[in-house]
Amino acid sequence: MHVEQISVFLENTAGRLAEVTSILSENSINIRALSLADTSDFGVLRLIVDDIEKAETTLKNHGFTVGKNRVAAVEVEDRPGGLNDILQLLFEAGINVEYMYAFVRNSGDNAVMIFRFDQIDDALKLLEEKGVRAIGGSTLYTL
Amino acid sequence: MIYDIEFETMPREALEAIQARRLQATIERVCATVPFYQKKIAEAGLKPTDIKSLNDLKRLPFTTKQDLRDNYPFGMFATPMENVVRIHASSGTTGQPTVVGYTARDVQTWSMLMARSLAAGGATRGDMIHNAYGYGLFTGGLGVHYGAERLGASVIPVSGGNTKRQIVIMKDFGPTILTATPSYTLHLAEVAAEMGVSFENLNFKFGIFGAEPWSENMRHEIEKKLNIVAVDIYGLSEVMGPGVAIECHEAQQGLHIFEDHFIPEIINPETGETLPYGETGELVFTSITKEAFPIIRYRTRDITSLNPEPCVCGRTHVRMNRVTGRSDDMLIIRGVNVFPSQIESVLMEMSGVEPHYQLVVDRVDNLDKLTVRVEVGEGIFSDEVKQLQDMERNIEKNIKDLLGVSAKVKLVEPKAIERSEGKAIRVIDNRKI
Numbered sequence: 001m002h003v004e005q006i007s008v009f010l011e012n013t014a015g016r017l018a019e020v021t022s023i024l025s026e027n028s029i030n031i032r033a034l035s036l037a038d039t040s041d042f043g044v045l046r047l048i049v050d051d052i053e054k055a056e057t058t059l060k061n062h063g064f065t066v067g068k069n070r071v072a073a074v075e076v077e078d079r080p081g082g083l084n085d086i087l088q089l090l091f092e093a094g095i096n097v098e099y100m101y102a103f104v105r106n107s108g109d110n111a112v113m114i115f116r117f118d119q120i121d122d123a124l125k126l127l128e129e130k131g132v133r134a135i136g137g138s139t140l141y142t143l
Numbered sequence: 144m145i146y147d148i149e150f151e152t153m154p155r156e157a158l159e160a161i162q163a164r165r166l167q168a169t170i171e172r173v174c175a176t177v178p179f180y181q182k183k184i185a186e187a188g189l190k191p192t193d194i195k196s197l198n199d200l201k202r203l204p205f206t207t208k209q210d211l212r213d214n215y216p217f218g219m220f221a222t223p224m225e226n227v228v229r230i231h232a233s234s235g236t237t238g239q240p241t242v243v244g245y246t247a248r249d250v251q252t253w254s255m256l257m258a259r260s261l262a263a264g265g266a267t268r269g270d271m272i273h274n275a276y277g278y279g280l281f282t283g284g285l286g287v288h289y290g291a292e293r294l295g296a297s298v299i300p301v302s303g304g305n306t307k308r309q310i311v312i313m314k315d316f317g318p319t320i321l322t323a324t325p326s327y328t329l330h331l332a333e334v335a336a337e338m339g340v341s342f343e344n345l346n347f348k349f350g351i352f353g354a355e356p357w358s359e360n361m362r363h364e365i366e367k368k369l370n371i372v373a374v375d376i377y378g379l380s381e382v383m384g385p386g387v388a389i390e391c392h393e394a395q396q397g398l399h400i401f402e403d404h405f406i407p408e409i410i411n412p413e414t415g416e417t418l419p420y421g422e423t424g425e426l427v428f429t430s431i432t433k434e435a436f437p438i439i440r441y442r443t444r445d446i447t448s449l450n451p452e453p454c455v456c457g458r459t460h461v462r463m464n465r466v467t468g469r470s471d472d473m474l475i476i477r478g479v480n481v482f483p484s485q486i487e488s489v490l491m492e493m494s495g496v497e498p499h500y501q502l503v504v505d506r507v508d509n510l511d512k513l514t515v516r517v518e519v520g521e522g523i524f525s526d527e528v529k530q531l532q533d534m535e536r537n538i539e540k541n542i543k544d545l546l547g548v549s550a551k552v553k554l555v556e557p558k559a560i561e562r563s564e565g566k567a568i569r570v571i572d573n574r575k576i
């Protein structure tokens with residue numbers, strides 16, 4: 001149960017970030033989660049949106065370099081140590097988390113975190129075995 | 144197959160003796176018949192009789208493209224027009240065209256060298272050659288044509304253009320060898336695909352490609368799309384036309400220069416000093432058998448190096464490596480000669496795609512600083528910052544290893560690099576020297 005994420009290469013992150021968000025909003029594409037990783041030189045913007053195909057084409061037409069990856073949207077119990085438990089599980093299984101960021105809305109009482117794994121299928125299988133819920137795209141967009 | 148065993152496999156010593164004799168004769172002739180050479184050689188303080196050995200070659204002045212333009216159209220011809228049977232001209236896209244002429248014997252020599260070239264590429268009498276080089280003022284079409292007939296192969300003089308008809312001819316006639324420019328070849332592949340024709344069902348064994356700079360990457364693309372072996376050929380009308388140098392199909396590692404007709408040198412493009420074998424610099428040619436249009440130390444502007452190692456094919460003629468750039472594009476950074484094409488090959492090796500890049504040179508505190516801007520296309524993009532940073536470091540390391548120059552790599556967005564007439568501007572030199 002994975003979710004598609006798009007990523008965008010940005011030079012001079014500050015100004016270009018606003019351009020990406022305004023292009024998406026002009027095209028009625030809803031940003032559900034966003035994370036920006038940047039260095040002194042460039043940045044990479046990662047987005048969960050409600051219409052990934054449209055977002056990808058629109059941004060490409062505006063000349064951006066766009067990538068697409070499979071990520072996991074994982075429910076995390078909203079209590080101290082909730083995230084730590086999951087990270088511990090993954091660590092013990094030798095699964096590497098490349099990066100993660102928070103999803104805006106909760107799922108019921110639980111928080112939602114977006115995880116980017118190096119081996120997503122192994123990660124999803126492990127989480128399922130351990131009773132940790134991963135949310136699929138269609139559910140995620142309606143939260 | 145070796146077309147001319149005697150001359151192509153001649154021991155170096157004998158070859159050099161022939162070169163020396165032919166060089167002397169050529170210098171005597173041009174001093175007697177071409178006022179331009181007469182004047183220039185005299186100004187260098189030389190008499191024709193001063194040129195006694197190959198070592199004396201480096202004392203002679205260079206000839207440049209501008210010299211040919213200044214003598215437009217026939218000022219460099221070494222024989223009266225009644226002995227000239229053919230005239231070709233280069234395109235004038237970057238200025239006045241340059242005009243070259245051939246006597247009947249020159250055409251014979253050229254045909255023989257092209258026959259040698261086709262044979263070195265793998266052609267024999269039984270082959271059928273689809274010759275898609277342009278016929279006309281350009282030397283490509285007729286050069287290949289005469290060589291093919293000389294070899295005894297069947298030649299289809301299809302020339303350039305009318306691509307759909309070319310595909311039909313390929314299907315119906317079943318030619319075994321394709322001769323064309325690399326870019327037109329890729330166009331042929333596209334049109335064939337549109338017409339639903341697969342090269343796998345055609346009869347081609349190999350192709351001989353040249354007349355424009357092309358990369359190793361393009362070679363792989365052609366070999367894959369056309370399902371053939373792609374052989375590199377080199378030539379320029381100022382020296383003769385196609386057939387100055389050819390890759391042998393046995394080794395495909397460098398192009399043998401037909402040294403019994405042309406003497407190659409590699410020079411430092413800045414100082415004009417002759418460089419030893421193996422070093423990279425500008426390729427310079429002296430023709431030693433041509434009658435109508437002899438040329439002395441012609442600066443080709445092409446950047447390459449020469450390899451004197453014996454070749455598995457048995458030819459003793461020196462090999463030039465693939466042309467990697469033009470000397471006009473050379474930058475000197477902290478005393479090191481840098482060609483944009485060298486950076487390009489580093490990038491291509493790493494990403495597998497033709498990258499858009501730009502070299503920016505600044506002078507900070509009296510030190511040259513090189514920044515390489517690289518556009519991030521989908522081929523090299525990653526959603527992980529660390530991977531992109533690793534790539535920057537790797538490019539920097541490979542540039543340092545290959546060129547001996549430290550560079551800072553900066554990733555930029557697509558189209559961030561200024562284009563001029565559709566081509567990325569490769570170099571911005573901000574140094575005020």
Ligand SMILES: [Zn+2]
Nearest residue numbers: 391394454456
């Ligand atoms: Zn060889």
